[in-house]
Amino acid sequence: MRQLISSSRAAISQLIYKRILLAVTILFCVGVGVAMANMSRLSSNLIESQALQNATLYAQAIKEARTLYSSDVISPLNTAKAINFTHDNKPTKVTVPVPATFLIELGNHITNKNPEVSVRLYSDYPFPWRRKEGGARDDFERQAITYLTQNSNKQFFRTEEFRGKPAFRYAEADILTPSCINCHNTSPNSPKTDWKVGDVRGILEITQPLETITQKTHSGLKNLFLLLAGLSTLGIAGLTLSISRLRQNAKQLEQRVRERTAQLQETNVELLKEQEKSDRLLLNILPESIAARLKDGQSSIADGFAEVTILFADIVGFTVLSAQISPEELLVFLNEIFSSFDALTEKYGLEKIKTIGDAYMVVGGLPNPSTNHAESIAEIALDMQEELAKFNVKHHAGINIRIGINTGPAIAGVIGTKKFIYDLWGDAVNTAARMESHGIAGAIQVTQSTYDILQNKYLFEDRGIIHVKGKGDMNTYLLAGRLVSAVLV
Template sequence: MRQLIDKFLAAFTRLLYKRIILILAILFCTGVAVAMSNMSRLSSDLIESQARQNAALYAQAMKEARTLYTSETVDRLEDIKGVTVTHDYPKYSGGIPVPATYLLELGHSLSEKNTGMSVRVYSDYPFPWRKEEGGAKDKFEEQALEYLRQYPKETFARLENYQGRPSFRYAEADTLKPSCVGCHNTHPDSPKKDWNVGDVRGILEIVTPLDSFIAKTRTGLGGTFAMLSVLSVLALSGLTLVIGRLRQTSKELERRVVERTAQLQETNQELTLEQEKSERLLLNILPQPIADQLKQGHHTIADWFGEVTVLFADIVGFTQLSDRVSPTELVNVLNEIFSGFDRLTEKYSLEKIKTIGDNYMVAGGLPTQRPDHAEAIAEMALDMQHEIKQFNAKHNAELSIRIGMNTGPVVAGVIGTKKFIYDLWGDAVNTASRMESHGIPGAIQVTANTYERLRDKFAFQERGVMEIKGKGQMTTYLLTGRIKSELQASGRTGE
């Protein structure tokens, strides 16, 4: 009987030993994976930040060079006999380029001397001699012109493949100075005669290739991963030997466990501190005004907004889809759809609040107030339906989206101390959520508040009085589309 008990205890000890080793291996692998993921994201952000900073410096340098050229060269020489300031200056013995031509040639020179780098200046209104190369040539340049005409003091940039290479494209508005308005309005070949100070004359674009940066980063991450893997293997091996020896005596086991536990706790604390630093940089995605307040030392951020429009959207059929596809495919589907929604928030300058499962929340009118928040949210809601239709056509799927909207006052602020989140509270938020949950798949349901603000610009269908959970009876409407103007309906467009 004693021998049976000893055998059972020995078998149980061996099983426990193997389980401990397996659990430790999983923990180390998970820790290494999380650390590598955070470092990879941080490296990507650092590459983009460096590229943006370099492009901004190039742009500033070129503008300063043109300003200096204008004040110290052109202004001093244009009244001297024999000196001709013109765009085709090579034809004249005393010709010098106008400032715009000087800027163009400076950009060409920089592009030629920096492999892969491109510096371009383009405009909606190029002079006749620059019509071939002076206008927008691709979608990025068209979007840059459109965006910077509205926001000339901002910049327009993104990462994309350019001429077959991963690149960072950066654009700034080139606005007319007081000294240039008269020249542009009176020049006989000027394509536009009503320029004003501050108008966007053109766009200065700088393209920086990133393949060399990416290659170096990947090499560095590979070395770091190898080092972490080796350290993990060594740590696991050491723990295995220690645990094996600790099995010999309970006294040795207690002593070694205390030592290794203390070391492991210290290591975990160090890893936790480093992860917190990375997560604060990578995961605290906040609106710019809120981020600025945090940088200034504000620990409690809460603002009241008298009127904003809140949208909730839920993908209908997503739960059923999760039963038919793998977890990886499911996440890819959700990522593709929500990435499209994210692009719409940027398009309409709205604030994405959060996603919960297959539920998407966005608001208009905060943190920067705007009078057209309801219109912008309505435009996005209609485009979200279009995004789902495109997704279904592309993947032969049958998903639909249920959308709810409401307009009213909210409180917005930051919650959390480690992973910040910008969130909204108030009855207007709860009502918007109810509009979605009590809505119709494929439809956009709005409250009377939202309807009253949009009825002149959008088409609606009255759904009638409904019993809304927690709200009682409410009259709701279905947003069905945009109202075409008489000019659009007649098929006529402006010049």
């Protein structure tokens, strides 16, 4: 049976181990899939972020160049009125281009140097000579003009096909500054003459290809992915080794637990046996209910009983017998007699109190009160006579028994803390002892109180008045037999 249980545990452990590895593998695959999906999204975000950063720097550089040109070149020359300013900047003429023309020319130079990059300046109000190329040419530019006119402090961008390749198109508002207002409002060719500082004069757009940025980003993310995959593989390998080690430790621990459990079971069995021995020994000394109260922690036990019946019995002729046989034989005989009395005590539900030498004391009606305690004591007294008669026949002996019985109130309790006993006190106990000591060998002497309870159920002989030591004159009776077959309930 143990081998079957052990095999079942091993199979269950192996199944759990395999399922853990399967779960780890599945989680790894799911994690790789999620990582790839997130890296794809991250790649797009990084590409767009890098492109936006580049375009913003381009735009800032161009606008700073125009601002510098306007403030440090145009303004001094215009004040000196030494040079002509024109929108038509041609190398054959001695002229200086206006800032807008300078910005357009700068964008053309950038585009010529980097064919894939486009820098444009366009508006809803282009000068007449720029109407063809200075206005919006596609949906992006029209949307940029509309959006940035209303949100001049923001940016407008998106990724789309440009000249057959993926590109990032970025636009921001070109806002009129104080140095430009006068020129735009007084020029005879200006399409609008009510410009104010802060108005959106046009849109600066920078378009750049995404191929280079995409390649660099993908290359970086690929390396990152390979690093994460390597780390994940190492992690799974480590986890697998850890699980294997834990499994081995669990087996060792389980073996130790089984061994310790077996030891504990054996110890518990031994403890149970010892507990049973202790309980049996305790029950041989004390009534069961009293023993239970002691085990529950009661240290002082004393109970009063309104009516109990006490019996004292003394073996007559035992002293003579003890002089004729060895102490060992005497002990065997006494043990045989008292053992038969013990069996009778148990038969009638009575409580043996003690034996003193060849004297035997038993009581009815405690520790659990009863209504037939007197009848039970009468029955055991008659049976004691019969048991002793059987003993005499068996061992060819001539010993006899003297019995005294009394009914009355008594106190019962436990005396002592180590070698404790359950004992009785009270005048009724002393009177029962006197009935035995003042009795007749082979007879059962009872008091008036006991006779009053039993007179209609048993045969009695009136012994008459006798003088009892310490009690004075007492009328006593001798229990002679059963009036009818007594049935105890």
